[in-house]
Amino acid sequence: MNSANQIKPAVLYHLTLVTALVVAPHFQRLDLRITLAFLAVLFLRWMTLYFAQWKTGRLLLFAVTIISAVLIFTVYPLLMGLEAKIALLSLMLGLKLMECRRRRDLMVVLLLGYFTLITHFLFDQEILLVGYVFIMVIALTGLMIEASRSTHTTGFRLNSLRYAASLVVQSLPIMLVLFFLFPRSSGPLWNLGVDNSTGQTGLSDNITPGSISNLIRSRAVAFRVDFDQDAPPPRQRYWRGPVLWHTDGNRWTRTTALQAKQITYQSLSPPVSYQVTLEPSPNNWLYALDLPEILPPEATLLPDFQITAKDIRNRRHRYSMTSRLEYHTGPLSRRERQLGLQVPDNITPRMRDLVSQWRSESTSDRELVNHALRFFRTELFYYTLTPPLMGENPSDQFLFESRRGFCEHYATSFTSLMRVAGIPSRVVTGYQGGELNPLGNYLIVRQSDAHAWSEVWLEESGWTRVDPTAAVAPERIEQSFDFDLEENNILGIPVIFSTADSSLLKQFAKQFRLGIDAANASWHRWVLGYSKEQQQKLLQHLGLGALSALKLALAMILATAVLIPLLLFLLRLGSQIKPDPVVRDYQRFCKQLDRKGINRFPYEGPLDFARRVVRKRPDLKQPVNAITQHYIKLRYGKADGPQLRKAFHQLVRQFRA
Amino acid sequence: MKELLDQVIKEAGRIIVGKEQTLRLALTCMLANGHLLIEDLPGVGKTTLAHTLAKLIGLQYQRIQFTSDLLPADIIGVSVYHRGDETFQFHQGPIFTQLLLADEINRATPKAQSALLEAMEERQVTTDGKTRALPQPFFVIATQNPAHQIGTFPLPESQLDRFLMRLHIGYPDEAAERTLLSGEDRRHLLEQMDPCLTIEQLKQLQQQVPRIHVADALLDYIQDLLKFSRTSPRFNHGLSPRAGLALINSARAWALQAGHHEVLPEDVQAVLAATVGHRLHSSGDTGIDEGSSLAQFLLQSVPLP
Numbered sequence: 001m002n003s004a005n006q007i008k009p010a011v012l013y014h015l016t017l018v019t020a021l022v023v024a025p026h027f028q029r030l031d032l033r034i035t036l037a038f039l040a041v042l043f044l045r046w047m048t049l050y051f052a053q054w055k056t057g058r059l060l061l062f063a064v065t066i067i068s069a070v071l072i073f074t075v076y077p078l079l080m081g082l083e084a085k086i087a088l089l090s091l092m093l094g095l096k097l098m099e100c101r102r103r104r105d106l107m108v109v110l111l112l113g114y115f116t117l118i119t120h121f122l123f124d125q126e127i128l129l130v131g132y133v134f135i136m137v138i139a140l141t142g143l144m145i146e147a148s149r150s151t152h153t154t155g156f157r158l159n160s161l162r163y164a165a166s167l168v169v170q171s172l173p174i175m176l177v178l179f180f181l182f183p184r185s186s187g188p189l190w191n192l193g194v195d196n197s198t199g200q201t202g203l204s205d206n207i208t209p210g211s212i213s214n215l216i217r218s219r220a221v222a223f224r225v226d227f228d229q230d231a232p233p234p235r236q237r238y239w240r241g242p243v244l245w246h247t248d249g250n251r252w253t254r255t256t257a258l259q260a261k262q263i264t265y266q267s268l269s270p271p272v273s274y275q276v277t278l279e280p281s282p283n284n285w286l287y288a289l290d291l292p293e294i295l296p297p298e299a300t301l302l303p304d305f306q307i308t309a310k311d312i313r314n315r316r317h318r319y320s321m322t323s324r325l326e327y328h329t330g331p332l333s334r335r336e337r338q339l340g341l342q343v344p345d346n347i348t349p350r351m352r353d354l355v356s357q358w359r360s361e362s363t364s365d366r367e368l369v370n371h372a373l374r375f376f377r378t379e380l381f382y383y384t385l386t387p388p389l390m391g392e393n394p395s396d397q398f399l400f401e402s403r404r405g406f407c408e409h410y411a412t413s414f415t416s417l418m419r420v421a422g423i424p425s426r427v428v429t430g431y432q433g434g435e436l437n438p439l440g441n442y443l444i445v446r447q448s449d450a451h452a453w454s455e456v457w458l459e460e461s462g463w464t465r466v467d468p469t470a471a472v473a474p475e476r477i478e479q480s481f482d483f484d485l486e487e488n489n490i491l492g493i494p495v496i497f498s499t500a501d502s503s504l505l506k507q508f509a510k511q512f513r514l515g516i517d518a519a520n521a522s523w524h525r526w527v528l529g530y531s532k533e534q535q536q537k538l539l540q541h542l543g544l545g546a547l548s549a550l551k552l553a554l555a556m557i558l559a560t561a562v563l564i565p566l567l568l569f570l571l572r573l574g575s576q577i578k579p580d581p582v583v584r585d586y587q588r589f590c591k592q593l594d595r596k597g598i599n600r601f602p603y604e605g606p607l608d609f610a611r612r613v614v615r616k617r618p619d620l621k622q623p624v625n626a627i628t629q630h631y632i633k634l635r636y637g638k639a640d641g642p643q644l645r646k647a648f649h650q651l652v653r654q655f656r657a
Numbered sequence: 658m659k660e661l662l663d664q665v666i667k668e669a670g671r672i673i674v675g676k677e678q679t680l681r682l683a684l685t686c687m688l689a690n691g692h693l694l695i696e697d698l699p700g701v702g703k704t705t706l707a708h709t710l711a712k713l714i715g716l717q718y719q720r721i722q723f724t725s726d727l728l729p730a731d732i733i734g735v736s737v738y739h740r741g742d743e744t745f746q747f748h749q750g751p752i753f754t755q756l757l758l759a760d761e762i763n764r765a766t767p768k769a770q771s772a773l774l775e776a777m778e779e780r781q782v783t784t785d786g787k788t789r790a791l792p793q794p795f796f797v798i799a800t801q802n803p804a805h806q807i808g809t810f811p812l813p814e815s816q817l818d819r820f821l822m823r824l825h826i827g828y829p830d831e832a833a834e835r836t837l838l839s840g841e842d843r844r845h846l847l848e849q850m851d852p853c854l855t856i857e858q859l860k861q862l863q864q865q866v867p868r869i870h871v872a873d874a875l876l877d878y879i880q881d882l883l884k885f886s887r888t889s890p891r892f893n894h895g896l897s898p899r900a901g902l903a904l905i906n907s908a909r910a911w912a913l914q915a916g917h918h919e920v921l922p923e924d925v926q927a928v929l930a931a932t933v934g935h936r937l938h939s940s941g942d943t944g945i946d947e948g949s950s951l952a953q954f955l956l957q958s959v960p961l962p
Contacts, residue, residue: 602960605922636872637919 007106009049011147015109016046018139019097022113023090025120025129031075034087037068041094048098061099068095086119106147113140127523128516138164170571173563181556183549184532203283203429203450205242206253209394212429213385213406218447221279222431223287224521225443228273232289234433236325238453238465239287239445241430243304249344250394252412252427258303258335265291265462267324277524278317284308286319287430287445290465291329294322303336304426318529329462332424340424340457347420348396355420365423365458369466372417376410376471379403383473407476410468411452424457428465432476440518582634582645585652589627592655606631627651658862659916665713665853672709672843672850673702675833679824681914682931683710683798689910690863691821691903692777692797694762694935701826703800705843707758710798714859715852717792719754721773723765725808729772733782747784752776755792755856759799763809773797774816794859814936821903822928823935825949862913869909870919877962878922879905882929885959886937892951893938900936907932922961929956 020042027035041064068091076084093112100106117133117140141164149160203215223239231237244252271293278286286299286307295301296319299309309317332340358371382404390397395413398405405413411427418425432451434443453467469476539547547555590600590609598616600609610628614621630648633639662684669680683706686693695703704720711718721732734750751757752773759773776782777797781790799820802809817823829837840846879901887895896904905920907928912920915927930952937951 601957603926603957605926605961607921607923608926632919632921635874636870636921638870638872 007100007103007147011106011143012049012100013046014146015100015106015143016042016049016097018136018143019093019109019113022116022136022140023093025124025132026086026090026116029083029123030087030090031083033071033075034091037071038090038094041068041091041098045094045098061095064098065095082122089116089119103147107144110140110144110147125528127520130523134168138168140164141167170567173567174560177559177563178556179527179530180535180538181552181559183552183556184530184535203241205244205283206251207244207408207412207427207429207452208251209390209398209405209409209412210387212408212450212452213387215450216385216406216448220447221517222281222445222447222449223276223278224524225277225434225445226275226441227443231436231443232272232325235470236289237433237443238290238428238451238467239431239434239449240290240292240305240307240428241285241287242428243302243306243455244427244429245304245339246342247344247412247416249346254306255339257339263301263303263305265324265330266328267293267326268328269324269326271322271324273320273322275318275320277521277529278312278319280314280316282313284310284313286312286317286321288321289323289325291327292321292323296320316524316528318525327462332457332462336457337424340426341419341422343419344416346393346396347416348393350400351396351417352420354399355417359421365421365456366460368421368423369418369456369458369464372414373466373468373471376414376468381405381410381472383469383476407469408452410472411454414466414468415454418454418456426455428453428455432467435514437514437518437521439515440521442518442521444514444517444521580635582631582648585649586627586631586635589631589652589655606635623651623655627655658865659914661854661858662862662914668713668850668853669709672846673706673826674836674840675829676702676706676826679706679826681911682822682824682928685907685910685914685928686822686931687714687794687796687859688862688866688913689821689906690794690866691906692799692819694817694820694823695798695800695826696803696823697800697826699802701828703826704758704760705847706826707756707798707800708847709850711756711758712847712850713852714756714854715856716755716794716796718756718758719751720758720760721751722760723762723769725764725766725810727765727769729769732769732772733776733784736785745785747787747789749789752782753789753791755794756796756798759797761802762799763801763811765810767810767813770810770812770816773799774812774819777819794856794863814938817935818897818899820935821907822931824931866906866910866913869912869917871905871909872919874962875908875920875922875925878959879908879925881959881962882925882955886933886955889955889958890940891954893940896933896936900933904928904932926956 020039023038030038044064072079072084072087072091076087079085079088089112093109093116096105096109096112100109114137117136120129120133138161142161145163146160204211225231242254245255245257246253272289273294274289276287286296286309288295288307291305292301292307295307296309298311299307299319301307309319354375358368358375362368362371380403383406384404385406387398387405387409388402390402394409395416398409399413399417408429415425415427429450429452431445431449432453433449434445436443451469453465453469455463455465458464535552536547539545544555586606593600593613596617598613604612606628610624613624617624627648630644630651634644634648665684666677666680670677673680683693683695687710695706697703707720708718710716721727730750732750732752734748734753736745736747738744739746762770762773776791780795781788783789801812828834837843882904883896883898883901886892904925908920908925911928912918912924915924917924930949933955934949934952937955939951
């Protein structure tokens, strides 16, 4: 076999490792059997490298291929979905690695490796993954460089990695041009049949007791908020989501019976402006602080101050919003009163008794509300993540028997009681609080911040927010909702809130988490959020105006075509060591002669050149020989000194061809 | 010193007509204390060249005609039982000389070849468990016929590497050939010739070679040459560090005989083809020896730093 075609064993060892690392992020998505099969193939490859006498014969390869094919068709019978294709790609990569004998095979494996790296972005575009992919690109490129080196060099040289890293860095400007100018579709770039909505959680448009307490087990981010000014205090951070009017005694749902009308309210505090970056969710509503005032263009405000928007399902969406934290919503419409007083059939006598007792003790609706809140505060109610299972009549059972519940139990029972008392009321779901990330100075609102509260209509203040949960567990509202799920998994026990100064390690882990989240948030905002609109805005700033996709593509090609020679020029300029003044002078001398048509070959030595010059121009014999003698002494001889340099410089300056 | 060497060249030029460059390279090789391989067709003066050099420097001279039945003992010598004092006595072979002409080295079997090549490398001979030093100075001038001729055992690359230089003589030009044809018998001329250089003088010159200054700029140039040979796809494999050392030594010796006080790129270029030609192979090795054209390609591809 020709030596140019052989692969160094060291390269194959490293390639096996790098291939495993390249596919590694897919392991979480692939069926465990596929992952194990892939690792087994790599292990087999490694063994055949380690024990050189074990040759990978055709028979073995054939057997492994058949087993892999059977496995893939067992796990994914129809090869449907992205996962099946990834499984196929991973296993084929492993098999190709097994039969890697010649340099050509190696190149195929490396290119497949690059391709596999791209497939990660179909699932995830977080900054950590991007960093990982960058490292893997460097590793693959390093292997490619190492493989192209002469077979006489042994071992793996870090040199190759350094070279690969510098190659990747050098390609950054081109990457930026492509990033800024590549024509965008108005949808998300990766919306190529990727199962985006799987595994996403979020609020739904109805609640039953227990639905939110399930949701809050997820630490997934619901949205992030950047405030234009200081963030409002935790007790004012009520992020309004779906408003629920109708109840059957168990389930609370939205209503469509409200007619659209001019929505106005009287604002009593300065405006608060902020930008929300909503994580992908299957819903079409936006969240805003109570109450929203100025909405993004794509949004519509419903009469109950819920906001819906078009085309935002299952993709990350960023919007600006302005809210007023104190307000008066004005008079109540007939329809709203009717809906706000709807009472389910399962109101029990003891609930009615309780309400009439409060009514008799109070002179106004407001006083009655306070009575109710006092009831929740003074009676033995517990705030728990794991409420006991409710039977036929959850409100009654919760109020008088179990007395253990989560926010939705409190909000729904409270609202029911208010309706019995004749006070128009409704349940509002959304999020409450959020964690302020000091590193990025923004608020992270997680699914675990999901919350439900009540709104009652009072003559003197309009729709007024009442949060019965705050009466039972004020920590929930005042602090960031930080709890340890491990400590809270026993049925019915009250929530144990994490204390601020937990162990140092926990603090550190939290700090790290916040740091990553801050990086990710900027990443989403500036890189992944670079949409068609932003692109057009940028082009307008550059004075190019709106460009069609075709023109944009042409501009991209043109910019790249200009950039590459420029980069090459700059790199060459940078790599040149500042020439020695002696060399510079000699080059000047050569340039003089070049103008007269006597061109020095790049490989020509000074003596040969001088001889040639004198043959062509005998009149120049004396100065040319003097310059050459000086140059030789300075550049190749032992003699050096300012005197000699000066004399040489002088000679070159005086030289006229 | 230069005059002395020029005198040697001038005298040799009377025998080997019109081949001044080849003579200078051969002399350079001796100054650098290296062995010389001359490769060419029969009858172009390979043997005469070796003979001339021996005569001019006044070296003790031996010649071995390599044939396919030559044995190592024929080169090194053999121990013979002596009846008188009942001992084995070593009878020195032709290798115990100052200048050895190994004629048609590629006609011998590898076994005989390696006996010679080992001695060349070690400058000593070991037989019957006894090590015997070879005389000082010790040169081997080997000649070989082009590899494609019938009945040859081409020297392997590892053994070609033992030779500092490989030269081609080539046909003489018209004028030189005329002189040759009309002139006296070369053998006769050779016999009449007196040495121009003593062995002492040769040793002195050899000691001067390493003292020739090599500037950083020149080392850069040599490294660029080596690097190019290792990275260019034109070559099957690059030049070894030993080739680099050979190149620098030859360039120094060349600079000495050219009268330079320091090694110039021209000195490197002058010896490049002779020094690296037999160490280079093109990547698509065709079996035809392309060493010289490869060296020329190397020379013209690497600019002076």
